[in-house]
Amino acid sequence: MNSTIKALALCLLATPVIADPLALKVTAVAETEGTSGDADDPAIWVNPADPAKSLILGADKEAGLFAYDLTGKQVAFLPDGRLNNVDLRPFTLGGRAVTLVGSSRRDDGAMVFHVIEPDGTIRQATPFAHPAASAEVPGTTHIYGFAMAQDAGGTYALVNFKSGHVLQYRITENDGQLALTLVRHWKVATQPEGMFADDAGGHIYVGEEDAGIWRYPLSPDAAPEPFVVDAIPSACLPRDDVEGLALHDDGRARWLVASAQGVDRAALYRLRGEDKPDCVAMVEVAEGVFDRVTETDGLDATATPLGPAFPQGLLVMMDDQNAGFTTGFKLMNWADIAAGLPK
C-alpha cells in the first residue's frame, strides 16, 4: 500500500459515519452522435446570447475536439490530435471577450487552446500548442488530465501526468497571443486524471483514479496542502476509478459531481465552504429513450438554465458503450436529478 493510499485509508477510518447516499435514477434526454474514436471528457459552453444554443465540447483521445448542440447533433469537428481532457473559461483576448478552451494533447504532451467566439464559432488560439512539462519539474511522464481555473490573480491551466504530477500555469495574453507561466506544482502518489476548479470556492479538486479525490487551495500563492474529499472504497466511490469532476452551483446548493466509473454512476457531494464535502447521492443514468450510461469517463455540469429542455441546467456524462460500437456523451436534465435531492 503506497503512502497516499494509506493516508487516504486512515483518513477514511477517522471520518465520522454519515448517512448513506441516496440512490437516484434518471434517464438521458439526449445523446451526442457517437464517435468511433474514444470519447473522454466534455465541457459545456454556455451561449451568453441564447443559452438554448449552448454547445457540448467533447474531447476524443483518438481524434480531436467535437462540438455538439443540445440535441446532440455534431456541429463542428476539429481534428487537432489526441485530446484527452477539455475545459474552458471566459477570457479577454486582444481586447475582446471570448471563451478560452484548453485541452491536454497526448500526441506531443502539449496543452492546446481553442477560442470560442460569442457567436459559437471555434478556432485555434495563437500560439495553439504549449508544452505541458517543465524543466522546473523533473519526472513528469505521460500528459493526462486538464482543467482551467480563474481567480483575482488570473486564469490558469492545470495539467496532470500519469506520473502523478500536477502543474498549474498562469495564462496571459498580449495582443491576442497566449503565454503560459508555471506558477505552482505538486504531486499525488498514483495516476490522476479528472480535475476541476471551484473558482468561487477557491478550490482545486484532483481525482487520483485508484485512490480518491483531493482538494487544494486554488491560489498559486498557497501551499498545495491536500485535503481528503473521499477515498476509495467509500459509499460514493465503492471502487475505482474516479474520473471526471465538475461543479453544479445554482446559488442555493453547490454540488461536486464525480464520475464513479467503477459503478457507472455520478456521485454528488454537497460543498459547504471549507467543510469536508458530504456524499449525498449516487446518480444512475438508466435505460430510457436512450441507452444507459456505462463506464463513464469525463463529465461536466452547469446550473445555468439552457432553455426549456434544461431549466435547471445540465449534466453531461461520457458513455462508453453505444450502438455501433461507438462512444459518446449523454445529456441529463438537472431538474430530474434535483427532484431527488434534499432541499
Next chain:
Amino acid sequence: MRHLTLALSLLAAPAFAADATVTPGNTLTAPPAEWLGEVPHLVVMGTINGRAFDLQMTDMASAAGVAEFAGKREYLPGEGGTWRYGDFEVALKATIDGVEKALEFEFENHDFTAHSLPASFALQDKEFPEGLLSNLEAQLEWETAEATVNDEIAGWTGTLTLTTDSGTRDEKGLVPDGMIGGFVTATRGGDTLVMSFTVPVAEYELDD
C-alpha cells in the same frame, strides 16, 4: 444499509447479467484440442467470470455480425533505444444474439520475439514475464436494457501455445501487420477456457 446493498449487488453482478455468448450455427460439439489453423478465426468455449461462452467463428470471413476482428502488438522500451514486443491483443466486436459485444484477450511476455514458434507459454500472474511464461487478461464489455457487463478478468493458469506470428518488420523492428495465431487452455477458479485464434494485425502501439 444502502452501501452494503450496493456492495452485494456488485458481487452478484454476473448472476443477473445477460451472460451467455453463443454464436448461431455452431458445429463444434466439444472444445477444440488444438489450434484450428491459419484461416482467420476465433473460437472461445468455456466460462469467463462465470459467463458461458460457446463462440465459434471458425471462418471469420463468413461469421455473422462481426464489426471488427483485429490484433494489435504493443512494444515497450528495450535496451539501447530498441523496442521489445511485450504484448498482443485479440479483439472482437460483434453483434451476437442481438447484443453488441466487445471481447478482448491480451497476452504478455517480456519479449515475444525471443521465442521460436511454435512455443508454449505457461499462464501465470506476473506482468511481462521472462522466459516461456505469459499472462492472460480477458476483457468483456456489453450492455442490455437490464444490465451492464464490464469485466477485466486476469489470474488465469494454463497454456498459451503461440503457433504463428507473421508480418513485416520496419526499420525499428516493429511489425504493424501480419497474423497472430494460437491456442489457449486455461482455468481460473471455477472457470475453464479453451480458445483458438488467428487474427490479422492492423496496428501496433508504443508504450513509451
